[in-house]
Amino acid sequence: MTSGATWPALMMALLACAGCAPASRSELPDAPTGQRPALATDEAGLWMVMDRVEQDIRTSGRRVSDPALNAYVQGVLCNVAPDYCRDLRIYVLESADFNASIAPNGFVVVFTGALLRCRNEAQLAYLLAHEVTHYQRRHTLQQWRDIRSTVDALLFPEIALSVAGLGPAATLAELGAIGSILQFSREQEREADAFGLDRVAAAGYDPSESVDVWTNLMAEKKAAKDDEPFIFFATHPPNAERAAALREQAAALTASRNAGIDGVDEYRNATLAFRGGWLRDELRRREYDRTQVVLDQLTSDGVRLGEVAFYRGELYRLRGDKGDDQRAIEAYRIALTSEGAPPETHRGLAEVYRHGGDAKQARAEFDEYLRLKPDAPDRTMIETYLRTSE
Amino acid sequence: MRVDRTIRVSFPAPARGLIRGIGRLLLSALLLAGCTQTDSLKTSQTFQRPPGTARVLLMPPDVELYELLASGLQEPRAAWTETAKRNVVAAIADLLRPKNAELVPYVEPTADPAAERRHTQLIKLHDAVGYSILVYQYGGPNQLPIKQGKFDWTLGSEASLLQREFGADYALFVFMRDSYSSEGRKAMMVGLALLGIGVSGGAQVGFASLVDLKTGNIVWFNRLISTTGDLRTQEPADEAVKELLHNQPL
Numbered sequence: 001m002t003s004g005a006t007w008p009a010l011m012m013a014l015l016a017c018a019g020c021a022p023a024s025r026s027e028l029p030d031a032p033t034g035q036r037p038a039l040a041t042d043e044a045g046l047w048m049v050m051d052r053v054e055q056d057i058r059t060s061g062r063r064v065s066d067p068a069l070n071a072y073v074q075g076v077l078c079n080v081a082p083d084y085c086r087d088l089r090i091y092v093l094e095s096a097d098f099n100a101s102i103a104p105n106g107f108v109v110v111f112t113g114a115l116l117r118c119r120n121e122a123q124l125a126y127l128l129a130h131e132v133t134h135y136q137r138r139h140t141l142q143q144w145r146d147i148r149s150t151v152d153a154l155l156f157p158e159i160a161l162s163v164a165g166l167g168p169a170a171t172l173a174e175l176g177a178i179g180s181i182l183q184f185s186r187e188q189e190r191e192a193d194a195f196g197l198d199r200v201a202a203a204g205y206d207p208s209e210s211v212d213v214w215t216n217l218m219a220e221k222k223a224a225k226d227d228e229p230f231i232f233f234a235t236h237p238p239n240a241e242r243a244a245a246l247r248e249q250a251a252a253l254t255a256s257r258n259a260g261i262d263g264v265d266e267y268r269n270a271t272l273a274f275r276g277g278w279l280r281d282e283l284r285r286r287e288y289d290r291t292q293v294v295l296d297q298l299t300s301d302g303v304r305l306g307e308v309a310f311y312r313g314e315l316y317r318l319r320g321d322k323g324d325d326q327r328a329i330e331a332y333r334i335a336l337t338s339e340g341a342p343p344e345t346h347r348g349l350a351e352v353y354r355h356g357g358d359a360k361q362a363r364a365e366f367d368e369y370l371r372l373k374p375d376a377p378d379r380t381m382i383e384t385y386l387r388t389s390e
Numbered sequence: 391m392r393v394d395r396t397i398r399v400s401f402p403a404p405a406r407g408l409i410r411g412i413g414r415l416l417l418s419a420l421l422l423a424g425c426t427q428t429d430s431l432k433t434s435q436t437f438q439r440p441p442g443t444a445r446v447l448l449m450p451p452d453v454e455l456y457e458l459l460a461s462g463l464q465e466p467r468a469a470w471t472e473t474a475k476r477n478v479v480a481a482i483a484d485l486l487r488p489k490n491a492e493l494v495p496y497v498e499p500t501a502d503p504a505a506e507r508r509h510t511q512l513i514k515l516h517d518a519v520g521y522s523i524l525v526y527q528y529g530g531p532n533q534l535p536i537k538q539g540k541f542d543w544t545l546g547s548e549a550s551l552l553q554r555e556f557g558a559d560y561a562l563f564v565f566m567r568d569s570y571s572s573e574g575r576k577a578m579m580v581g582l583a584l585l586g587i588g589v590s591g592g593a594q595v596g597f598a599s600l601v602d603l604k605t606g607n608i609v610w611f612n613r614l615i616s617t618t619g620d621l622r623t624q625e626p627a628d629e630a631v632k633e634l635l636h637n638q639p640l
Contacts, residue, residue, distance in 0.1 A: 039468050039469040039472060040468075040469045041468075042465060044468035044469065045465055045466030045467050045468050046466065047468065048454070048466050048468040048471060049454075049466045055510065056514070059506070059507050059510040059511065059514070144465075147463070148459060148461070148463060148465070151459075151461035151462075151463055
């Protein structure tokens with residue numbers, strides 16, 4: 001096939017696609033309160049599918065069922081969404097990832113990894129308000145309609161090309177259309193941030209806390225040095241751009257009203273009891289560089305530092321790089337002189353000493369662990385070790 | 391998963407994995423099948439029907455209907471699904487009536503969260519076992535060596551809680567997915583057929599299983615794959631259910 005024959009067809013396909021890509025997106029009215037969509041609509045179809053998902057999540061083994069924690073998060077949700085309070089349901093799921101999501105039928109999922117990373121109630125309020133905006137603006141429905149019209153429109157050039165036997169060109173045309181879908185969801189993200197921040201301020205929270213959510217995540221990402229796949233950047237605005245937009249809007253909001261509260265005490269009261277378990281889950285991901293940033297942030301918070309230092313010791317012990325045993329011992333020692341070190345600190349010390357061949361110190365620390373935690377689940381294992389290492 | 395996969399529109403969620411898997415699996419079998427195909431399995435042990443009337447608990451039929459758009463996207467349709475569920479339940483009742491089997495409707499224990507959890511776990515377990523049967527029992531090359539052709543799948547003794555709570559001898563689980571070509575899809579099928587390109591239309595897939603609530607054993611299982619049929623109207627729905635439940639042992 002000569003290039004003379006190829007190019008016109010390819011150009012035509014791309015032009016056709018540019019013409020039929022979803023320029024005709026119409027604005028949907030906001031989600032109404034207190035009602036389900038009419039059964040015959042495409043929206044009801046989305047609700048039907050998501051009702052099933054919600055049922056799975058409601059009965060999921062990963063759900064954190066603690067009533068007080070659920071009531072607290074639901075309360076913050078209602079603070080930023082008094083209008084939709086009755087239409088939205090919160091599910092806290094055990095997962096170390098940072099994530100929050102909302103479904104078109106009104107269920108909200110918050111991962112414990114996000115709760116671990118929020119420093120105060122205002123930051124949680126921002127995350128939830130962002131999600132509420134996806135619901136309010138019916139972004140899923142908008143996105144579904146957009147994909148539907150784009151992909152249908154795409155068929156004509158695709159068919160023309162496949163008949164002409166031009167496979168690769170069809171792929172190009174597809175990429176163009178998919179690009180416009182991704183662009184659309186990026187707009188939705190921007191809208192969710194902008195509307196969400198208004199809700200945060202209206203509820204009396206300090207909107208500038210939203211900036212810290214992103215700068216903290218950026219610090220984690222930088223420490224982890226990992227490359228996000230391109231498609232991810234396409235669907236989510238780069239963090240710096242997002243943080244800058246939030247900073248600008250927050251400045252405008254705080255200039256026009258009182259700065260608002262950060263709710264740090266309320267947040268700690270509600271979450272501190274769970275923090276140790278969430279840190280344990282975080283460590284299990286074995287992404288140590290990233291976890292260190294989280295621990296640094298918790299250290300600068302200055303609350304229950306013995307617990308934070310214990311998990312720093314655990315991090316070094318588990319990572320096991322050169323010099324980590326010594327670092328672990330130092331961290332455990334700091335933990336023991338601070339508030340809130342769990343009995344497991346002694347077990348951690350014992351493991352490190354044992355690893356270094358210091359049986360005497362190991363024995364002393366194991367004994368101390370078992371003395372502090374008589375009903376330790378690993379008692380039998382430790383006693384066996386102590387007996388056989390004599 | 392990356393840390394800043396932060397906030398996103400959640401559709402579809404990972405929890406859909408298994409259900410989607412079942413639908414996909416049945417659809418892929420369709421490619422190998424003809425128009426309507428059923429293929430049933432029975433317990434390896436001798437099936438003994440209880441004397442007198444058998445009480446059959448009808449679990450909530452897992453039915454979803456979709457419109458197949460020209461692009462091949464499937465759009466969930468709530469109104470069709472509602473109608474289809476009603477039709478399927480009515481068809482099952484009609485079919486079992488002359489067999490001296492009494493249909494016991496399932497009632498969700500909404501007022502009792504603990505009971506609801508137990509029930510849901512049992513339903514999820516059935517999803518998983520049903521999926522395994524489709525993969526490993528029908529699967530040809532996937533056949534598990536340990537089964538040696540035996541059909542001895544079970545939900546375990548926990549299933550007896552349904553016997554206690556509903557006074558039923560058996561539970562009947564029904565899973566159906568149905569899709570219908572949009573006008574655009576039909577036009578495209580015709581148009582492309584003229585050009586010699588084959589494009590598939592809507593399809594009806596499903597499975598049913600009968601669980602002995604004393605033991606939790608799945609005593610009968612059937613798979614349905616069809617390119618015709620319509621659950622949205624009673625008569626074709628009756629036909630589909632008849633295919634799905636043909637040679638059920640009650």
